[in-house]
Structures are given as structure tokens and as C-alpha cells.
Amino acid sequence: MTLSVTHTEAIAPPGRALLPLWVGAGVYALLLVAGNRLLNDPDTLWQITVGQWIIDHRAVPTVDVYSFTMRGAPWISTQWLAQVAYAAAYGLAGWSGPVVLAAAAIALGFALFARALRRHLRDSTTLLFVVAAFLLCLPHLLARPHVLAFPILVAWIAGLIRAADRKEAPPAALALLIALWANLHGGFVFGLFFIAPAALDALVNAEAAARRGLALRWAMFAALALAASCCTPYGWNALLAAQKILSLGQALPLIVEWKATDFQGFGPFEICLLLAIGFALVHGLELPAVRILMLLGLLHLALAQARAAELLALVGPLVIAAPLARQFGTAPLPAAGARASLASVVMVALGAGTLASLSILDYAPNMRGTPVAAVTELKKLNLTRVLNDYDFGGYLISTGVAPFIDGRTELYGETFFVDHNAASGLMEPDNLFRLLKDYDIEATLLRTQSAATRLLDHVDGWQKVYSDGIATIHLRKPGARRTAEPAVAIDGN
Incomplete structure (x- = not known):
């Protein structure tokens, strides 16, 4: 060439x-x-x-x-x-x-x-x-x-x-x-x-x-x-x-x-x-x-x-x-x-062409990974202290729900962001329980497939009140008991 x-x-x-x-x-x-x-x-x-x-x-x-x-x-x-x-x-x-x-x-x-x-x-x-x-x-x-x-x-x-x-x-x-x-x-x-x-x-x-x-x-x-x-x-x-x-x-x-x-x-x-x-x-x-x-x-x-x-x-x-x-x-x-x-x-x-396209094309954000239905249910609970997934923060702000964290990382700082990431991914499980306690969390709104969500399914005092393919809500409920034991892997199985 x-x-x-x-x-x-x-x-x-x-x-x-x-x-x-x-x-x-x-x-x-x-x-x-x-x-x-x-x-x-x-x-x-x-x-x-x-x-x-x-x-x-x-x-x-x-x-x-x-x-x-x-x-x-x-x-x-x-x-x-x-x-x-x-x-x-x-x-x-x-x-x-x-x-x-x-x-x-x-x-x-x-x-x-x-x-x-x-x-x-x-x-x-x-x-x-x-x-x-x-x-x-x-x-x-x-x-x-x-x-x-x-x-x-x-x-x-x-x-x-x-x-x-x-x-x-x-x-x-x-x-x-x-x-x-x-x-x-x-x-x-x-x-x-x-x-x-x-x-x-x-x-x-x-x-x-x-x-x-x-x-x-x-x-x-x-x-x-x-x-x-x-x-x-x-x-x-x-x-x-x-x-x-x-x-x-x-x-x-x-x-x-x-x-x-x-x-x-x-x-x-x-x-x-x-x-x-x-x-x-x-x-x-x-x-x-x-x-x-x-x-x-x-x-x-x-x-x-x-x-x-x-x-x-x-x-x-x-x-x-x-x-x-x-x-x-x-x-x-x-x-x-x-x-x-x-x-x-x-x-x-x-x-x-712009005017013509606006009458034909329908523009809207892609909500496939957005917890629309979960937030609708969350609002019914009238809670103010919800631990959310990082990616959900922007949508929560737009719907009038105060997030735990959102995309303004410079506001939250390095330590806060890293702690939240380690908690939601269970890289450090103690971080999750520390955040739940220190911030007096009333409910969690996390991705359904996240490690933290799966763990909360098996923790006393937390009740799953909503779940779909995108997000799951766990509500703090002192009388709640776990519904199943955590899965334990033995010999790599």
C-alpha cells in the first residue's frame, strides 16, 4: 500500500x-x-x-x-x-x-x-x-x-x-x-x-x-x-x-x-x-x-x-x-x-433530515441494565438509607431517590469507593457488614447476580422482598431468618 x-x-x-x-x-x-x-x-x-x-x-x-x-x-x-x-x-x-x-x-x-x-x-x-x-x-x-x-x-x-x-x-x-x-x-x-x-x-x-x-x-x-x-x-x-x-x-x-x-x-x-x-x-x-x-x-x-x-x-x-x-x-x-x-x-x-427523523425515530435510554421495576418497588417502602450498586446511582438520582453511591466518584473519594466495591463483590466480606452497620442501611438494591446479593439471601435479619433479572431488594428485618444455608464447596465441587 x-x-x-x-x-x-x-x-x-x-x-x-x-x-x-x-x-x-x-x-x-x-x-x-x-x-x-x-x-x-x-x-x-x-x-x-x-x-x-x-x-x-x-x-x-x-x-x-x-x-x-x-x-x-x-x-x-x-x-x-x-x-x-x-x-x-x-x-x-x-x-x-x-x-x-x-x-x-x-x-x-x-x-x-x-x-x-x-x-x-x-x-x-x-x-x-x-x-x-x-x-x-x-x-x-x-x-x-x-x-x-x-x-x-x-x-x-x-x-x-x-x-x-x-x-x-x-x-x-x-x-x-x-x-x-x-x-x-x-x-x-x-x-x-x-x-x-x-x-x-x-x-x-x-x-x-x-x-x-x-x-x-x-x-x-x-x-x-x-x-x-x-x-x-x-x-x-x-x-x-x-x-x-x-x-x-x-x-x-x-x-x-x-x-x-x-x-x-x-x-x-x-x-x-x-x-x-x-x-x-x-x-x-x-x-x-x-x-x-x-x-x-x-x-x-x-x-x-x-x-x-x-x-x-x-x-x-x-x-x-x-x-x-x-x-x-x-x-x-x-x-x-x-x-x-x-x-x-x-x-x-x-x-x-433531522426534523424528518425525529418524527420517525423513537429515542430512549437503554433500560436493559437499569433497575426500573426494582426502584418502583423500593419507593413503595419509603426508605431513605439504601445501599445501592454503583451503576444504579445515576438512575436513582434521576428518580429522586438518594443513592449510597453514584458516578460522581470524585465526591466519594478513593477509600469510600474501594470499600463499596470490595463489599459488593465480597472481595472483603467484612466490608459489606461494616457498611451496613456504619451507615444504618435499611435496605439494599444490588445486582441480582452480585456476590453480596447471594450472601444476603442467607443472612439472618435480611429479607428478600423483590428480585428480577436485574436487581434484588433486601430489607433489614430483625425477625427474618435465612431461608437456606449458603452453598459450601467441598473438594472443588
């Missing part, structure tokens, strides 16, 4: 000149059709609930108002603007609102991604990177705050890389993006950190006489970006909140999206990685030292945390686009006419 990045067209046809628009339109249409997939995360439920609270109170939360274990404890929502956007969209159009909003943000992110790559690479190469990036991002394409920040992530990194390619400092106006990002999602911290390698790349390639002045301009931009990131209702506490998440220690590997990448199955990540390595070996790809360090850093993040695959997918190609173009030879693509009219036609078509 030969990679060609040379443009042979004297003037690109208008249709091809609008490649970023076609990419955005295609991604948007695909996500709109598969919209229910965007609602496959229970965290979306509590994100919308928090957003509605902010709208109703015209204020951002500073303490926990949802759980009974941490009620009143300091807690801030660094994703407040995204939560408000999702809540407003939901209030306007039901579940169609968050689907359209998330799909539009993701599509815009990929359109900007294609636009940035196309400054250097041929359309076919750009599309190759777009497809690979989409596949790597796919597991994390959900109606959650991080996808609303996709366009900002791409535009921010592209701006830094473009400045480094030109051996210049970024324009001061770019700092406005980090201010918006800081109100949408905590991932803005990555954007701040990326200033350092981009600045180093610019300095290494600049003329020796120009380095001092260039370093000063980059330092001034970094200070401006840091100040801009504090332009939130929480000020500089937004930075501290991000640090609190990263310091969760043993709790992070227990959360699916924070786990290390698993190569036990042959998936898109491994395929893309092997193809990239093969291409680099066959074609003798050469990259500047700093760009290699950037790429290795992104790869390390993606291997250490599955959720960071999207950073490798969207940032990695931007890092290597210019070096690829220099090594294989390219020329800027000449401008083509009729872009505005074609863009208008495409946008009108997308708007019409």
Missing part, C-alpha cells in the same frame, strides 16, 4: 473541497440514525438531572444535594454548562434533544478534524484518519459532557500545532476556547498541559536568535490560557477538581472507562495500532523528536486508560500531519468556488 499526500489537481472540484462538511454531515447522519446508542450510559440520567437543578435554581452546586452518604459535602460540577445544555435540550425535545445535541457536537468535532488534516494531507489520507479516529472514539461516543467538548479539543490542539509548525506563538484569541472548555468538561486540563510540548516543538525548530522572544510569547500565552481556564463559576477550583479526580488512586482502575486498554479481544484499537506500526516500518516514517514524544505520550495515555483512546485518535493525527506532508511531499490545496452555496444546501438538507 502506498500513501500519497500529493495533490495533483490544479483546482479541486467544489464537492471535494467540501470534504470536512461531507465528513461532518456523514457522522451526524450516522449518529442520528443510531441515536439510541448515544443514550447507552446511565450517567446521562444524572447529568440531565443536575443540569435541570442548575436551571431551576439559577446557580451551580457547591455541595452534594443528592446522596444520603455525602449530603452537604463540598462538591462542584465542572461540567455545569454541558449539563445545562443537555437539560435544556431534553426539556425542549425529550430524548431527541440530547441525541441531536451530542450528534451535532461530535459531527462538528470530526469536521474540524478533517479540516485541520486537509491543510496538509490528501483527501484519501484524511478520510483514512477520520475513519480510524471514529472507530477508536466509538465506545465513548455517548450523550455526556465530554462529547460537547470534542470541537473545542480539536480546534485547540490544531491551533497549538499550527502555531508550532509556523514557529510562532498561538494567537491570544485561542485562549477563549479553553475558557469555554473549562465550563463544559474537566478535560480542559489536558489542553493546558499540551501547551508545553507544543511550545517546545516550536522552540526546537525556531532560529536560535528568535528562541528567547518566542519562549516569552509562549509563556505569556500559557499564562493567559491558565487565567482563561479559571473563568468559571468556581474560579480556580475547577483545576483543583480535575486534580481530585486524577488522585483517586486505586479507585480509577475499578471504573470501566479508566481501566487499562484490554487486548484480549481483537478490536479497533489493536487493528489501528498494528496498521500504523506496519506503515511506519514499510515507509520509513520519520518524525521530529518532539513530535515522537507527543505521540508516545498519547499512546501511553491510551494504553493506561481506555477512555484516552479518543485523545490518541483525534490528537495523534494532528501531531504528525505536517511531518507526513514534508516527508512525502504535498502542496496546499487551491481554493475552490461555490463553497458557500453547497454548504448551505447541505446544512438545509441536514436540518430537514
